[in-house]
């Protein structure tokens with residue numbers, strides 16, 4: 001069922017549902033090791049021996065039938081495999097599928113989300129490059145640009161991509177790269193990607209969008225004009241906290257070849273087992289997303305009514321500052337993350353975390369089938385300065401919930417009880 005719009009009353013939970021072609025694409029050709037179109041696969045496959053499930057291919061190296069075949073395989077100019085660091089079947093299956101889902105010219109699967117960020121940076125920046133970073137980014141992404149790449153004379157400037165004034169300034173500046181997140185961590189802000197893409201282009205730069213908190217079901221940044229999309233696939237796409245993986249998708253084949261070269265030469269390549277597990281997660285993503293988005297909306301609405309809760313961040317709530325752009329930009333839901341603030345000191349937060357256990361566990365990550373809770377001040381933002389924390393509005397009592405697929409009423413009761 002295609003979700004047409006969020007025209008129903010803003011205070012109602014949005015109708016959840018994804019574009020059918022995205023759901024079908026995620027399920028397609030699970031056993032196809034080489035990718036390709038459905039027609040090619042049908043023509044090539046030997047049905048009598050075709051496994052229904054994807055095979056896990058652990059080989060690190062492949063036999064070569066000739067010197068010419070070795071040349072082609074190792075330069076990745078043929079469909080053959082040569083050496084796992086260059087490409088392997090489980091990565092290719094996932095990369096082909098993600099390219100379709102994100103309307104990318106090409107995608108490259110990497111070892112982790114951070115390898116994707118690093119690959120985009122290393123493939124496109126040069127000494128003296130100017131990078132504009134969203135004021136709210138995953139801590140290690142900010143660190144990579146502002147600290148690790150400073151040694152390569154990369155200059156960074158922090159801006160607020162949700163501020164019209166900052167976006168106007170960006171358009172008038174001269175930049176090489178702009179890095180933002182579709183939904184930020186932990187305050188869940190949503191920026192207008194199409195407008196940012198225009199401003200970035202005017203400034204002569206490349207727009208990189210970290211889409212981890214949205215996935216292709218909610219938002220496809222390349223369709224909105226971004227130059228690169230990256231995701232940490234170990235979150236909702238994998239969905240079971242048992243895989244570490246990332247990917248980069250791009251619109252320009254030449255630039256993506258350079259990204260693939262960086263992944264190969266810096267050794268940022270994925271592991272087959274993680275690709276296999278994440279591909280399996282991708283196939284059930286749409287049904288899990290229906291439940292986690294519905295649970296998040298219901299939890300946000302509950303938290304907003306509890307007197308002990310001072311503030312709730314969820315882009316699906318009409319009172320969220322970026323609700324309008326979220327409604328316009330997202331398809332089928334507002335994500336599975338809900339952040340809230342209570343006025344508590346450290347021991348109060350410890351008591352709240354124990355009251356949530358054992359049903360809701362304190363886990364410094366997100367995107368599991370089970371609901372988990374994290375504490376940004378002591379996890380994702382532990383290295384942020386007091387000034388940065390104050391600017392982002394992260395306090396001791398800020399808690400970030402990653403909603404799972406549990407029955408909604410059960411989940412609400414866990415929070416009602418712990419917060420009573």
Ligand SMILES: Cc1ncc(COP(=O)(O)O)c(C=O)c1O
Pocket residue numbers: 112113114115138141181185210212213231232233234244245246365
């Ligand atoms: C938004 C976002 N981007 C990137 C990353 C980094 O991904 P990974 O841990 O897979 O390297 C994370 C990790 O939590 C994240 O939350």
